[in-house]
Amino acid sequence: METIDLEQHFDAKLAKNEMIEPKDWMPDNYRKHLIRQISQHAHSEIVGMLPEGNWITRAPSLRAKIVLLAKVQDEGGHGLYLYTAAETLQISREELLDQLHTGKAKYSSIFNYQTLTWADIGAVGWLVDGAAIMNQVMLQRTSYGPYARAMVRICKEESFHQRQGYEIMCHLAFGTPAQKEMAQDAMNRWWYPTLMMFGPKDANSSNSANAIKWKIKRESNDELRQRFVNQTVAQAEYLGIKIPDENLKWNETKKGYDFSDPDWAEFNNIIHGHGPCNKERIGARVKAHENGKWVREAAAAFGKKQNAIDVAA
Amino acid sequence: MSENTDSQGTLWEIFVQKKAGQPFVHCGSLHAFDKEMALQNARDLYTRRGEGTAIWAVPASAIVASSPEDMGPFFDTTNDKVYRHPTFYQIPEGIKYI
Ligand SMILES: [Fe+2]
Numbered sequence: 486m487e488t489i490d491l492e493q494h495f496d497a498k499l500a501k502n503e504m505i506e507p508k509d510w511m512p513d514n515y516r517k518h519l520i521r522q523i524s525q526h527a528h529s530e531i532v533g534m535l536p537e538g539n540w541i542t543r544a545p546s547l548r549a550k551i552v553l554l555a556k557v558q559d560e561g562g563h564g565l566y567l568y569t570a571a572e573t574l575q576i577s578r579e580e581l582l583d584q585l586h587t588g589k590a591k592y593s594s595i596f597n598y599q600t601l602t603w604a605d606i607g608a609v610g611w612l613v614d615g616a617a618i619m620n621q622v623m624l625q626r627t628s629y630g631p632y633a634r635a636m637v638r639i640c641k642e643e644s645f646h647q648r649q650g651y652e653i654m655c656h657l658a659f660g661t662p663a664q665k666e667m668a669q670d671a672m673n674r675w676w677y678p679t680l681m682m683f684g685p686k687d688a689n690s691s692n693s694a695n696a697i698k699w700k701i702k703r704e705s706n707d708e709l710r711q712r713f714v715n716q717t718v719a720q721a722e723y724l725g726i727k728i729p730d731e732n733l734k735w736n737e738t739k740k741g742y743d744f745s746d747p748d749w750a751e752f753n754n755i756i757h758g759h760g761p762c763n764k765e766r767i768g769a770r771v772k773a774h775e776n777g778k779w780v781r782e783a784a785a786a787f788g789k790k791q792n793a794i795d796v797a798a
Numbered sequence: 799m800s801e802n803t804d805s806q807g808t809l810w811e812i813f814v815q816k817k818a819g820q821p822f823v824h825c826g827s828l829h830a831f832d833k834e835m836a837l838q839n840a841r842d843l844y845t846r847r848g849e850g851t852a853i854w855a856v857p858a859s860a861i862v863a864s865s866p867e868d869m870g871p872f873f874d875t876t877n878d879k880v881y882r883h884p885t886f887y888q889i890p891e892g893i894k895y896i
């Protein structure tokens with residue numbers, strides 16, 4: 486088939502809401518867009534293990550500790566589902582990791598903030614996973630099959646993440662005055678970074694138009710952000726925790742809340758590598774990768790031996 | 799088995815059987831260096847919540863797949879064989895258990 490026919494065929498599939506699969510013809514820019522988005526998503530899951538991993542050894546109870554371990558392990562799993570989804574687009578795992586380690590690929594800005602107190606673990610589960618779920622529920626219907634299937638699996642696992650976070654917030658919000666203050670402090674620090682997770686405002690988002698056109702995304706950054714705010718306000722009210730926004734107000738006409746923008750200059754700063762923890766996060770990943778080198782080599786040598794035995798048998 | 803092209807092991811496709819007697823269903827892929835590691839990784843990655851009681855791990859390179867381009871002609875031959883379906887046949891009114 487001529488490229489033009491192939492492109493028409495591709496467009497027709499999208500128009501019918503059919504999924505694109507790895508062996509289907511796809512425009513090169515569609516492929517590149519997906520590699521960028523899926524790998525960024527995978528890296529976010531893996532780097533996202535670091536701020537929470539920070540609290541595993543200091544969790545306040547054994548129950549809290551096993552819950553947090555299970556959650557962080559899930560995030561590692563999410564990263565692996567997504568890496569293999571990206572690999573169906575003709576890029577190797579090694580290249581993907583290399584892009585993370587050299588700073589060529591990005592990950593979510595949110596994971597460059599510090600987790601200073603136990604309440605931050607509550608706020609991260611409740612708000613950060615909550616925001617991620619909003620995005621991931623939409624992505625279950627993304628147009629690329631392997632990405633959509635990974636999302637279905639991830640969404641099933643995510644709801645426990647958000648609930649365990651909210652449970653931590655409940656304990657603190659209804660605890661001693663000091664605990665309540667700790668919960669409020671976490672909210673104060675995490676609210677705006679969470680709003681940034683949905684990406685730039687639609688008007689300033691260079692990648693959005695293509696993502697919508699190709700049905701990779703089915704809702705815009707602003708739509709998802711609005712829905713997140715609408716859902717979260719009542720959850721915060723129940724806790725008696727104040728959302729740090731003087732402009733937060735119900736708007737009857739749009740049937741949603743008006744709210745303030747996060748500081749987009751801060752967002753851009755973090756995206757460009759100057760957040761509180763950018764260096765530390767990448768440093769930790771590179772170190773883990775380098776320290777794991779001999780393990781990979783040993784596993785490869787052992788595997789080679791095993792496979793030779795299988796062939797001989 | 800395909801060659802190790804990088805330091806990340808080879809790609810395996812994982813199929814999980816939810817309960818005895820049910821079909822094995824593809825659930826995703828992973829990297830591993832040998833059969834045993836493939837099974838262990840599959841357990842850790844795809845059955846963390848009792849999603850399965852048995853696993854097949856297949857080297858991705860061993861899978862033969864049809865291509866989307868010949869999807870039409872490849873499957874065409876079955877389209878005109880309506881007589882393969884039970885609804886093709888007329889059974890007299892009142893006949894039961896058939
Ligand atoms: Fe996740």
Ligand SMILES: [Fe+2]
Pocket residue numbers: 560614617643646
């Ligand atoms: Fe999560």
